[in-house]
Amino acid sequence: MAELTKVFLDEDEIPTHWYNIAADFPNPAPPHLHPGTQQPLQPDDLAPLFPAGLIEQELSTQRWIEIPDEVRDIYRLWRPSPLHRARRLERALGTTARIYYKYEGESPVGSHKTNSAVPQAYYNREAGRMRLTTETGAGQWGSALAFATQIFGQSCEVWQVRNTYESKPYRRMLMETYGATVTPSPSELTAAGRALRERFPDTPGSLGMAISEAVEVAAGDPDASYALGSVLNHVALHQSVIGQEAIKQLAKFGEQAPDFLFACAGGGSNLAGISFPFLRENIEGRMNVDVVACEPAAAPSLTEGEYRYDFGDSSQMTPLLKMYTLGADFVPDPVHAGGLRYHGMAPLVSHAYHEGLLRAIAIKQREAFAAGVEFARAEGIVPASESNHAIAGALRQAKQAAQDGTSPVILIGVSGSGQLDLPAYSEFLAGNMLDA
Amino acid sequence: MAELTKVFLDEDEIPTHWYNIAADFPNPAPPHLHPGTQQPLQPDDLAPLFPAGLIEQELSTQRWIEIPDEVRDIYRLWRPSPLHRARRLERALGTTARIYYKYEGESPVGSHKTNSAVPQAYYNREAGRMRLTTETGAGQWGSALAFATQIFGQSCEVWQVRNTYESKPYRRMLMETYGATVTPSPSELTAAGRALRERFPDTPGSLGMAISEAVEVAAGDPDASYALGSVLNHVALHQSVIGQEAIKQLAKFGEQAPDFLFACAGGGSNLAGISFPFLRENIEGRMNVDVVACEPAAAPSLTEGEYRYDFGDSSQMTPLLKMYTLGADFVPDPVHAGGLRYHGMAPLVSHAYHEGLLRAIAIKQREAFAAGVEFARAEGIVPASESNHAIAGALRQAKQAAQDGTSPVILIGVSGSGQLDLPAYSEFLAGNMLDA
Numbered sequence: 001m002a003e004l005t006k007v008f009l010d011e012d013e014i015p016t017h018w019y020n021i022a023a024d025f026p027n028p029a030p031p032h033l034h035p036g037t038q039q040p041l042q043p044d045d046l047a048p049l050f051p052a053g054l055i056e057q058e059l060s061t062q063r064w065i066e067i068p069d070e071v072r073d074i075y076r077l078w079r080p081s082p083l084h085r086a087r088r089l090e091r092a093l094g095t096t097a098r099i100y101y102k103y104e105g106e107s108p109v110g111s112h113k114t115n116s117a118v119p120q121a122y123y124n125r126e127a128g129r130m131r132l133t134t135e136t137g138a139g140q141w142g143s144a145l146a147f148a149t150q151i152f153g154q155s156c157e158v159w160q161v162r163n164t165y166e167s168k169p170y171r172r173m174l175m176e177t178y179g180a181t182v183t184p185s186p187s188e189l190t191a192a193g194r195a196l197r198e199r200f201p202d203t204p205g206s207l208g209m210a211i212s213e214a215v216e217v218a219a220g221d222p223d224a225s226y227a228l229g230s231v232l233n234h235v236a237l238h239q240s241v242i243g244q245e246a247i248k249q250l251a252k253f254g255e256q257a258p259d260f261l262f263a264c265a266g267g268g269s270n271l272a273g274i275s276f277p278f279l280r281e282n283i284e285g286r287m288n289v290d291v292v293a294c295e296p297a298a299a300p301s302l303t304e305g306e307y308r309y310d311f312g313d314s315s316q317m318t319p320l321l322k323m324y325t326l327g328a329d330f331v332p333d334p335v336h337a338g339g340l341r342y343h344g345m346a347p348l349v350s351h352a353y354h355e356g357l358l359r360a361i362a363i364k365q366r367e368a369f370a371a372g373v374e375f376a377r378a379e380g381i382v383p384a385s386e387s388n389h390a391i392a393g394a395l396r397q398a399k400q401a402a403q404d405g406t407s408p409v410i411l412i413g414v415s416g417s418g419q420l421d422l423p424a425y426s427e428f429l430a431g432n433m434l435d436a
Numbered sequence: 437m438a439e440l441t442k443v444f445l446d447e448d449e450i451p452t453h454w455y456n457i458a459a460d461f462p463n464p465a466p467p468h469l470h471p472g473t474q475q476p477l478q479p480d481d482l483a484p485l486f487p488a489g490l491i492e493q494e495l496s497t498q499r500w501i502e503i504p505d506e507v508r509d510i511y512r513l514w515r516p517s518p519l520h521r522a523r524r525l526e527r528a529l530g531t532t533a534r535i536y537y538k539y540e541g542e543s544p545v546g547s548h549k550t551n552s553a554v555p556q557a558y559y560n561r562e563a564g565r566m567r568l569t570t571e572t573g574a575g576q577w578g579s580a581l582a583f584a585t586q587i588f589g590q591s592c593e594v595w596q597v598r599n600t601y602e603s604k605p606y607r608r609m610l611m612e613t614y615g616a617t618v619t620p621s622p623s624e625l626t627a628a629g630r631a632l633r634e635r636f637p638d639t640p641g642s643l644g645m646a647i648s649e650a651v652e653v654a655a656g657d658p659d660a661s662y663a664l665g666s667v668l669n670h671v672a673l674h675q676s677v678i679g680q681e682a683i684k685q686l687a688k689f690g691e692q693a694p695d696f697l698f699a700c701a702g703g704g705s706n707l708a709g710i711s712f713p714f715l716r717e718n719i720e721g722r723m724n725v726d727v728v729a730c731e732p733a734a735a736p737s738l739t740e741g742e743y744r745y746d747f748g749d750s751s752q753m754t755p756l757l758k759m760y761t762l763g764a765d766f767v768p769d770p771v772h773a774g775g776l777r778y779h780g781m782a783p784l785v786s787h788a789y790h791e792g793l794l795r796a797i798a799i800k801q802r803e804a805f806a807a808g809v810e811f812a813r814a815e816g817i818v819p820a821s822e823s824n825h826a827i828a829g830a831l832r833q834a835k836q837a838a839q840d841g842t843s844p845v846i847l848i849g850v851s852g853s854g855q856l857d858l859p860a861y862s863e864f865l866a867g868n869m870l871d872a
Contacts, residue, residue, distance in 0.1 A: 003509075004447060005447060005509075005512035005513060006447070006512065006513075008444045011440060011441060011442070073439075073441075076441035076442065077441060077442075077520075077524075077815065077816050078816070084513075088513075088587070106542050107816075108812075108815070108816025108817050108818070109816070110855060114816075147816055150813050151524070169859075169862075170606070170855070170856075170858045170859075173858035173859065173861060173862040174818065174855070174858055176861075176862065176865060177809060177812055177813075177818060177858065177861045177862075177865065178812065178813060179813065373613060376544075376613055376614065377586050377613075377614060377615065379513065379544070380513050380514070380543075380544025380545070380550075380583055381544050382544070382610065382613060417855075419546060419606070419610070419853075419855045419856060420606075420855060420856075422606045422609035422610055422613065423605075423606075423609065425609060425612075425613045426605075426609040426612065426613075429612060429613065
């Protein structure tokens with residue numbers, strides 16, 4: 001019975017550097033472009049929105065970037081995050097696979113988003129920018145930034161996708177508990193919001209719309225910055241602590257490498273965070289991990305999008321990003337995984353996909369929630385709506401292994417807790433969930 | 437900067453035995469009485485409600501009781517729970533105190549209640565009892581038992597205090613996600629419920645009423661058991677893993693002993709769990725910890741109740757328990773700390789209080805939530821409504837230390853996460869909270 005169930009690490013094993021996959025791509029990733037000149041973006045182009053520290057990271061091809069002591073000290077509040085062996089889930093599935101999951105739900109706000117929110121707030125504080133604006137879908141990113149800005153004494157203004165603002169008030173309350181102000185998007189407070197409301201009076205909102213509003217406000221105030229919770233290179237960079245820890249923790253379980261890695265993918269920050277350190281191992285020939293991006297069928301940017309330059313927001317205010325995209329004006333069905341309802345995919349993830357370094361599958365939300373319930377009843381933890389997509393992908397593989405009689409090592413990135421997603425579980429259990 | 441922030445322990449440091457304070461009281465605790473004969477309760481008297489393993493623990497005066505391997509194996513899903521040094525809170529308060537908190541919110545359901553739910557489900561499974569009934573207030577206990585019974589393949593029927601069932605649906609959804617059925621109490625399903633509804637048509641319900649209903653159903657089915665989340669001796673026993681771990685973890689921080697220990701107290705399970713191992717150290721002369729029970733002003737059983745034999749439920753169906761009580765028919769104001777709205781205090785806690793081994797203070801909910809917000813903004817974690825009472829007590833002491841220039845070691849029991857209590861935070865921040 002006394003089999004190891006989970007591995008933390010000591011605090012001094014929190015990574016000391018972020019890992020930047022841009023240094024290791026066999027072919028370099030395409031640069032972001034200035035929308036006016038169509039030329040590669042220069043640091044000055046980003047200065048109205050971001051502080052110097054983050055711009056440097058956004059454009060960097062340096063492999064390792066040191067984590068400032070002050071950021072690492074805040075990471076200690078919840079990092080290292082645990083890696084669990086899902087022994088009870090394995091037994092429930094009757095699988096011969098060995099299943100592990102890296103759980104980011106024990107951060108103060110219940111998701112991986114704090115890994116980037118803290119350094120973003122930090123570099124803004126270093127630059128004297130004490131007012132931050134941002135967008136949020138389900139509220140994971142907004143609550144993470146609300147928490148981080150509170151630590152550094154900054155103000156935080158969040159535009160939340162209207163559909164989620166109204167239907168799931170708990171994360172708004174969480175943001176307000178940390179002292180942030182939250183506005184449903186599209187709103188009347190910005191020119192972008194007013195234009196969107198005129199064009200689409202009944203819109204449930206989208207991340208692209210909320211980004212437009214937050215960007216507009218930050219661009220109009222030289223003391224303000226915009227903060228983005230996914231998509232951009234510096235966000236993927238910060239999230240690399242997840243995968244770095246997972247590699248060390250798997251070794252403590254006596255595993256050389258996973259055979260499969262499943263992670264949910266919306267904007268791409270969680271997928272990048274857990275998978276890029278493993279992709280480095282693949283590129284350098286030490287591992288051969290099959291990395292699988294699990295995206296929602298309602299916003300299938302990798303599996304059905306086009307790989308081209310597109311805007312990050314609905315109102316075409318951001319730089320042009322080379323990414324798999326459904327089009328900047330795409331508004332996905334209001335599925336429960338609000339954090340995945342984005343039209344594009346992070347340029348670094350898109351490039352990795354284009355180069356064949358990872359693959360992707362699209363999963364409908366009923367299959368995702370069925371997997372989430374199975375996981376919760378075996379492991380106890382109720383996963384975030386987003387994470388359920390990764391679990392569903394892993395369950396397909398584990399069931400396949402049971403049929404084939406193989407014993408692969410499967411690693412799942414469980415990006416967050418679903419305690420604030422319980423109405424979605426309730427809808428699923430009642431049989432009322434749209435199969436989108 | 438690189439100061440230790442939290443200590444987990446390895447899984448093999450999960451306690452191997454539960455600690456039973458009944459073995460160490462200088463004067464023995466008064467026995468439970470049979471309500472008919474007024475004689476000390478015999479094992480057979482409890483057989484209709486509980487399995488043999490739990491009855492033996494309820495009446496035991498053995499100091500150490502071995503934790504079954506299967507239970508300890510399930511504890512591994514989330515134990516040992518972390519002990520944090522609240523460095524950011526100390527700085528925010530400007531206190532010279534060293535503040536630690538033992539955080540039970542990382543259990544699958546977000547509270548300490550799983551520590552007893554798992555062994556209760558286990559001993560019932562051992563006795564072949566596959567149907568469990570229980571009561572719940574805010575839903576922490578109900579969700580813990582729903583989780584535990586799911587693991588052992590048992591069915592679980594929960595009577596939830598009506599006020600909370602209606603105003604805070606998330607924990608009901610959590611119970612249902614684990615597969616339990618939840619009924620608002622008082623209900624039409626039981627004779628006790630029907631009688632209570634006739635007497636008090638508009639009652640918000642109470643834990644005492646919900647207990648009556650759950651007991652009635654279990655007593656009427658020889659294959660069913662009733663499970664109680666607090667008050668009884670075996671529950672205090674199971675919760676002793678909290679304090680045992682905290683003692684080891686404080687030593688890893690280099691602390692000999694806390695000077696003060698603050699824990700919230702409703703039925704008494706969390707207070708007993710964290711404090712009894714420290715009281716043993718006090719009794720044996722190795723420590724001198726000032727243990728402070730923090731109860732809600734709305735249900736002040738220790739500070740304003742009478743010490744006498746009383747029933748555990750409203751309909752007078754339970755054994756007579758010697759406890760500090762406000763009377764079995766007391767219905768507290770519907771304050772947010774639903775888990776503390778109980779008329780009595782655990783007999784073992786009551787005895788310890790009567791013997792002068794611990795003291796008690798009553799705290800109104802606005803002070804509790806002000807402390808909770810201060811804690812959340814410093815440490816990130818949003819504490820449960822119940823836990824806020826302990827934090828408020830600790831903050832009084834820490835501020836006193838700042839005034840006096842002393843440096844006491846303060847340990848806080850943070851019994852759970854407040855992610856599902858966010859509407860209460862919202863009400864507090866909006867200035868609408870009743871100061872009860």
